[in-house]
Amino acid sequence: MDILPVETAPDEAPKRARGRPRKTPDERDDGNRRQALLSAAARLFRLQGFDGTSTRDIATAAGMQSGSPFYHFKSKDALLYAVMEAGMHSAIARQVQAIGGALPPADAREALRRLIQVHFEVLLGPGNDFVPVMLYEHRALSQAERATLAQLQVRYESVWTPVLQALHDGGQLQAPVKLSRLLILGALNWTVQWFDRNKEASVDELTDAALRLFLRST
Amino acid sequence: MDILPVETAPDEAPKRARGRPRKTPDERDDGNRRQALLSAAARLFRLQGFDGTSTRDIATAAGMQSGSPFYHFKSKDALLYAVMEAGMHSAIARQVQAIGGALPPADAREALRRLIQVHFEVLLGPGNDFVPVMLYEHRALSQAERATLAQLQVRYESVWTPVLQALHDGGQLQAPVKLSRLLILGALNWTVQWFDRNKEASVDELTDAALRLFLRST
DNA sequence: CCTACCGATCGGTAGG
DNA sequence: CCTACCGATCGGTAGG
Numbered sequence: 001m002d003i004l005p006v007e008t009a010p011d012e013a014p015k016r017a018r019g020r021p022r023k024t025p026d027e028r029d030d031g032n033r034r035q036a037l038l039s040a041a042a043r044l045f046r047l048q049g050f051d052g053t054s055t056r057d058i059a060t061a062a063g064m065q066s067g068s069p070f071y072h073f074k075s076k077d078a079l080l081y082a083v084m085e086a087g088m089h090s091a092i093a094r095q096v097q098a099i100g101g102a103l104p105p106a107d108a109r110e111a112l113r114r115l116i117q118v119h120f121e122v123l124l125g126p127g128n129d130f131v132p133v134m135l136y137e138h139r140a141l142s143q144a145e146r147a148t149l150a151q152l153q154v155r156y157e158s159v160w161t162p163v164l165q166a167l168h169d170g171g172q173l174q175a176p177v178k179l180s181r182l183l184i185l186g187a188l189n190w191t192v193q194w195f196d197r198n199k200e201a202s203v204d205e206l207t208d209a210a211l212r213l214f215l216r217s218t
Numbered sequence: 219m220d221i222l223p224v225e226t227a228p229d230e231a232p233k234r235a236r237g238r239p240r241k242t243p244d245e246r247d248d249g250n251r252r253q254a255l256l257s258a259a260a261r262l263f264r265l266q267g268f269d270g271t272s273t274r275d276i277a278t279a280a281g282m283q284s285g286s287p288f289y290h291f292k293s294k295d296a297l298l299y300a301v302m303e304a305g306m307h308s309a310i311a312r313q314v315q316a317i318g319g320a321l322p323p324a325d326a327r328e329a330l331r332r333l334i335q336v337h338f339e340v341l342l343g344p345g346n347d348f349v350p351v352m353l354y355e356h357r358a359l360s361q362a363e364r365a366t367l368a369q370l371q372v373r374y375e376s377v378w379t380p381v382l383q384a385l386h387d388g389g390q391l392q393a394p395v396k397l398s399r400l401l402i403l404g405a406l407n408w409t410v411q412w413f414d415r416n417k418e419a420s421v422d423e424l425t426d427a428a429l430r431l432f433l434r435s436t
Numbered sequence: 437c438c439t440a441c442c443g444a445t446c447g448g449t450a451g452g
Numbered sequence: 453c454c455t456a457c458c459g460a461t462c463g464g465t466a467g468g
Contacts, residue, residue, distance in 0.1 A: 051267065052269060052357070055447065067448075067455080070447085071453055075448080076447065076448090136354075138411075139270070174430040175427040176427055179424065180427070183408075183409075186406075187401040187404040187408070189408055190400075190404025190407055191400075193356075201397065209393040209394055210393070217392065273463065274462080285439080294462095
């Protein structure tokens, strides 16, 4: 459920009791409530969209009162941005882990298989609402925020290029590398719209199908 | 700009001076103002999203006052639905025209090329905002509306199946037919997110790249 | 189609 | 973090 393996949020460290006849000090523990807001926001934004979700909805889902989210986040927009940034950091971390250091590995086809599989998991895995929100609520962001996130996206997508280039050089991929990357990622991203973990094929079957669709067999 | 090649917009043909101290009865003739609202709504919904567009925005864009759209449409939601329905009817009509009667034609690869090309034109052509709205504002619809539109979508997508089946039988398509259709349409639909008519490749180049990506050469 | 206008919702804030 | 609250916006309507 925790989608932040990478960056530890620099949460105010010490900070004592701050007297509150409700709630035991232990409960405050912080980072805790902020995280609850992030998760609730991600889930609701994915389910109902950014505009379709009120900050009151999010507060309720996190067990707070209507004004409280603004204690943790400057604005609703900042909350959306935090969800997206967390999603991208998580996606990048998983990608690095799945691919390992060597790029492209000896077997480029296997490398692409891993890239596709980890992408599906990030998009379709249970509780992974952060990246879908990133993909489908792009419009709500400000110019500056969009630019910063674009850098993370470039970082994520750039990993695909050498793999596709190797496949292209080897004759397994026919279309131009750049357009291939855009079309392939589009095909994968769109699965969010139709894939149903309970009915459709499994993520593994999906990965196999994608691989067979994009590459000619060796 | 007009996305309705089928149902000819019954634009008042003669219409003189259009002198308007208030509006001559002849001008009312309707269909005209309604169409203006549809076009304005499609453009704004695509640009700013459904929630991000107020009915006042649409009214202004169509040269009306804030309450006037509700003379033509029962609700903002009905306006969205009308945009989507028009988009789907337009898409289906163009598809039929491009493919002709025979399905699949002798050359299945050529059939797929036409399907892809017409799909790109419907999505990316100048002034074609109706179908992108359909794709990306799906969530704002009611259950019943969604069901009706789903039928049109099935009708549109079902044309792809025999073509893909023929290619699969012929060995040019390796992945399962149904998953192939879903993945291919996803790749195409996602181009709305990144394609720039002024910078990126042309629609023709895009079509070629897609064909090479999905099919092994003959 | 225009002129008012209403009721509800929403993001956000002061002050504790 | 909660309590109360504000100002703005928005979909929609009556009545012409």
